[in-house]
Amino acid sequence: MSTQKEQFEKTVNVFISSIENYFDKLTKIPISTKPPFVKTQDELLLKECTGMIGVSGIKKGFIYISGDMELFRDLIRRYVKLQDPTENNMLDMAGELSNVVSGNVRETYGDEFMISVPIVFKGKPDNLKFPDDVPIYVIPFQWNKFEAYMVVGLI
Amino acid sequence: MKLLIVDDSSMMRMTIEEHLKNYDIEIVGTASNGKEAIEQVTAKKPDAVTLDITMPEMDGLECLEEIMKISPDLKVMVITALSDKLTGLKALKKGAREYLYKPVTPDELMKGFDLLFNRPAS
Numbered sequence: 001m002s003t004q005k006e007q008f009e010k011t012v013n014v015f016i017s018s019i020e021n022y023f024d025k026l027t028k029i030p031i032s033t034k035p036p037f038v039k040t041q042d043e044l045l046l047k048e049c050t051g052m053i054g055v056s057g058i059k060k061g062f063i064y065i066s067g068d069m070e071l072f073r074d075l076i077r078r079y080v081k082l083q084d085p086t087e088n089n090m091l092d093m094a095g096e097l098s099n100v101v102s103g104n105v106r107e108t109y110g111d112e113f114m115i116s117v118p119i120v121f122k123g124k125p126d127n128l129k130f131p132d133d134v135p136i137y138v139i140p141f142q143w144n145k146f147e148a149y150m151v152v153g154l155i
Numbered sequence: 156m157k158l159l160i161v162d163d164s165s166m167m168r169m170t171i172e173e174h175l176k177n178y179d180i181e182i183v184g185t186a187s188n189g190k191e192a193i194e195q196v197t198a199k200k201p202d203a204v205t206l207d208i209t210m211p212e213m214d215g216l217e218c219l220e221e222i223m224k225i226s227p228d229l230k231v232m233v234i235t236a237l238s239d240k241l242t243g244l245k246a247l248k249k250g251a252r253e254y255l256y257k258p259v260t261p262d263e264l265m266k267g268f269d270l271l272f273n274r275p276a277s
Contacts, residue, residue, distance in 0.1 A: 025258050079166075081173050102236070103235065103238060107239060109239075113239075117210060
């Protein structure tokens with residue numbers, strides 16, 4: 001039986017490794033992470049543009065990645081080669097990023113780590129609520145000059 | 156070669172299209188879920204399909220089974236974020252010829268198409 005601290009470190013490391021791989025591989029610009037922490041306050045850590053994935057199977061909960069539009073605009077310019085992306089393009093990219101980062105952790109958790117299609121949204125929706133019984137880990141990161149959050153709530 | 160691109164992300168569909176611009180492949184359609192893909196395979200008779208797995212309406216594995224019934228010689232390359240080995244094996248058993256893990260670079264994509272079409276490496 002692992003302790004809460006071990007569980008925190010294990011989960012955080014799996015997701016950091018997944019998002020590092022995404023940006024390294026596609027853009028050759030590495031991310032830098034700030035110290036991850038357990039979210040204890042009600043405040044929603046959301047930027048302008050968020051892609052969220054629901055998780056079921058051997059783990060239950062959610063994963064989201066939230067950044068400002070500029071982050072996704074820059075990522076699209078570099079990867080998709082689309083110079084003037086629309087807001088919908090940037091939301092789609094947020095969804096795809098969260099899908100890839102979540103899907104890649106199946107290398108560690110296996111095929112019973114089931115992920116949903118992404119839900120994407122702008123800003124802070126009024127009706128967004130997170131479950132109370134799930135520990136929520138926040139991983140702040142910076143890619144290029146853009147700050148963002150990866151938030152993992154899994155049991 | 157006629158290609159159908161199937162992915163629920165418009166950015167991924169656009170990425171694949173962009174990186175195929177200088178390649179001798181005609182993109183005959185795109186689809187954002189498995190049901191649309193089946194319709195397009197029936198209507199447009201592509202030679203090859205790039206197929207995502209995690210999609211709304213009908214996922215890629217279910218779609219793969221159906222499109223192989225419609226067109227058994229179809230060359231399917233799965234491009235998915237699901238990086239566990241079992242899902243890859245399932246896709247290959249159902250008839251996929253190539254399997255790429257997202258995030259996929261332009262080079263990997265090109266190598267995947269070379270293998271799919273049995274061509275010398277580009």
